[in-house]
Amino acid sequence: MLQNIRVVLVNTSHPGNIGATARAMKNMGLAELVLVEPRSFPHPDATVRASGADDILAAARVVATLEEAITGCALVMGTSARDRHIPWPLLDPRECGQQAVRQAAEGGRVALVFGREYAGLTNEELQRCHYHVHIPADPEFSSLNLAAAVQVLTYEVRMSWLAAEQLPAIPEKMQSNLRGDQKVTADELELFYAHLESTLVEIGFLDPARPRHLMSRLRRLYGRAGIERKELNLLRGILTETQAVARGLPHKRRDK
Known part of the structure; x- marks a missing residue:
């Protein structure tokens, strides 16, 4: 099911964020990474920040447009930190995880789209998404690091997947340690x-x-x-x- 969910990064400026994203994905069991016109990739900083998730970096696809990145996806969800002039269906991270897993379970491919570090996704790019996802950070300091945002959404995807598969969030060995x-x-x-x-x-x-x-x-x-x-x-x-x-x-x- 998780193999049907891809992470898409648009115009990433810092290669270290690509590596940190790969690590976040591997932590949560996701494997497909698509990069839309990254400023610099491959790059040693990406490898260092991946901390062992080199297989995800090696398999990452680099494409020229968001349209290419989301080709074949039945559900596209883009992160948005700002209010938009045109209201769009809005989800929180938990709802995003649930929607992604539900669609993936039905065999549809899902894209989680993240924008530029400095400006996020454009209005045009967001209009290519079925849903916008808002992470409810403290409004006094709401700007998340790109990889941190990826970690939040992929964590919620994994929790929803565990629930759908009726698997424990805490492995049996760790449960016995806790007990x-x-x-x-x-x-x-x-x-x-x-x-x-x-x-x-x-x-x-x-x-x-x-x-x-x-x-x-x-x-x-x-x-x-x-x-x-x-x-x-x-x-x-x-x-x-x-x-x-x-x-x-x-x-x-x-x-x-």
Whole structure:
């Protein structure tokens, strides 16, 4: 599906922006780059900024006109940062991603068109687009770097594609890292609370004759934390070492 979506850069002035665009595309799984009369390409600065996305630069097509760049596309969306005299169907980046993926899923080719660094797309060029896309940046500082704008739209394309394919945004391996170890059981927590209470008594922080509500408050604190087993083992280890120090026994230094 993503192979049906191309990125088109019009009259790019700085070759580094072409390389950064290639990198942004590769990050998000897009591969087709079309350049309309770039000022300087190929160029070493493009290769450096691509940071490994050399295959996209090598396959990039250079054409003379926007018409050539969007040939065969059933859907063309051009970025626009300014109000235009003639109202045009306007999308935000999320809607752009959804429209692009929907069209690509039906087999139609899609073009995401980006204009010049200093002036964007002309009115004539924008009128060749089915939709205009506006990135809602802070109006006090709304000028985005070209590659940053490409990254915003290609990110939204990828998120829409993941949703359409019913794929997780976070890979399973990373999800397991986020989930961490297994949550502790109630009986394991009870052993921890007993260990914690005995340690606090031993170091004089808790007076068993006047316990007040200390352990209740600590139970609420740790219960709210959703402790994982590795974390619990760490806490139990701290308590064990604390008891060793309190008793004047040899203890292990964990910072070595």
